[in-house]
Amino acid sequence: MNIDLHGIIPPIVTPLKNENEIDEQGLKQLIEHIVAGGVHGIFLLGTTGxxxxxxxxxxxxxxxxACLIINNRVPVVVGITDTSVRGSLEMAAVAKxxxxxxxxxxxxxxxxxxQQEFVNYLNYLTPKLPLPFLLYNMPGCTKMHMSVETVKAAYQxxxxxxxxxxxxxxYLYALQEAFKNNPDFSVICGTELFLPESVTFGGKGAVPGGANIFPKIFVNLYEAAVNNDLNKISKLREIVIQIEKKIYNIGKxxxxxxxxxxCALSVIGICDDFVAQPFERFEKxxxxxxRTNLHELIETYPEIKAEFNTLKTT
Structure with a gap:
């Protein structure tokens, strides 16, 4: 199966009403919002999810x-990482x-x-998978930083x-160098501010959590990087920096x-802000x-204001 993984692939949040109930209307509104923003794919059940x-x-x-709502409009990738092989395979079967x-x-x-234990694990798991797979290097959560050699083994x-x-x-540059002659292998960055440099040196795109809220901003940044439009990159990078400062850094x-x-998605009327245990949503x-910071961003940057013209912020 040939899948062209590139561009902006948001790791979407999982809209919830409570621990056991999906916010279905919120999920539909979220997917329509990001698809309308021009994204190139959607990542279900990642860290942000x-x-x-x-x-x-x-x-x-x-x-x-989610797959029913997306309806093949963009490629869908599904996280199946688990402490249990059986759990991973169950999710893989549902995804297929x-x-x-x-x-x-x-x-x-x-x-x-x-590293070797992970390669052994992949040797056991991957023949049982019903779909193609990509890796997710997240050492901050998994305690292992995949070496370039491990990634090469996974490619095989x-x-x-x-x-x-x-x-x-x-490390990102090392990956891009290692696979520069393998167009069938996509190196995609998860760090939003790395997007322009990554694309410039051979990366295929990004999986930015902020694209849940601002899909067009990240799509435009990706396209500016592809076109090597330095003025546009500079302008959009400043917006991404402010998003990180004004949105992501609230709370301790x-x-x-x-x-x-x-919380931002609830402010713009997309979905509920319920967060699954062991965590809880922001306090008032x-x-x-x-809410104040988001309105300030909307009024400061025409690019953000244009993104929310059809949405009602509260």
Whole structure:
């Protein structure tokens, strides 16, 4: 199966009403919002999607409902990382049945794993997968930073790409150099500010959580990088810096990134801001600050204001 993984592939949040119920209307509005923004794909059940906090049943329902709404308009990749091989394979089967295009695999979390142990794990897991797969390098959550040699081994097993969220620019460049002669392998960055440099030196795109809220901003930044439009890159990079400062950095807990995206989506009327346990949504003080900051961004930057012309902020 040939899948052209490139451009902006948002790791969408999982809109929830409570621990066991998906916010279906919110999910539909979110998908329509980001598809209208021109994204090139959608990533379900990533870190931003709170995958590890959701029950298997909620994950399955989310995959099914999201794929039905997306309806093949853009490629869909589904995270199946789990501490249990059986759990991963269950999610893979649901993804295949629901019409997803590829799977995303990271290192099983909790117990630290060596590079060779991960390669052994892939040797066991990948022949059982019903869809193509790409890697997800997230050492901050999994305790293992995939070496370039490990990624090469995964490529030999059929990996079609990697999302790198290590935040290590040197490593990202090393990946791009290693696979520069392999057009069938996509190196995609997870760090939003790395997008222009990544694309300039051979990367295929980005998986930015901020594209849940501002899809057109990130699509435009990607296109500016492809076209080497330095003036536009500079202007849009400044907006992305301000988004990080004004939206992502509210609150003091490590979970603030997910909370802030969900809160912003609730402010613009997309979906509920419920956050799955063991975390909780922002308190009123934090939400009020985010609302103020979001309105300030909208009024300061015409590019953001244009994105929200059809949305009602609260």
């Amino acid at each position: 709170e995958a590890t906090s959701l029950s298997y049943q909620v994950r399955k329902e989310f995959i099914e409902k 049945k629901s019409g997803a295009d590829a799977l995303v695999i990271s290192t099983p979390y909790y117990l630290p794993m060596s 097993l059929g990996a079609i790409g990697i999302k790198d969220s290590s935040g290590d620019m040197g 807990d490590n979970s603030k990134y997910i909370k802030s995206i969900k 003080k934090e939400c009020d600050l985010l």
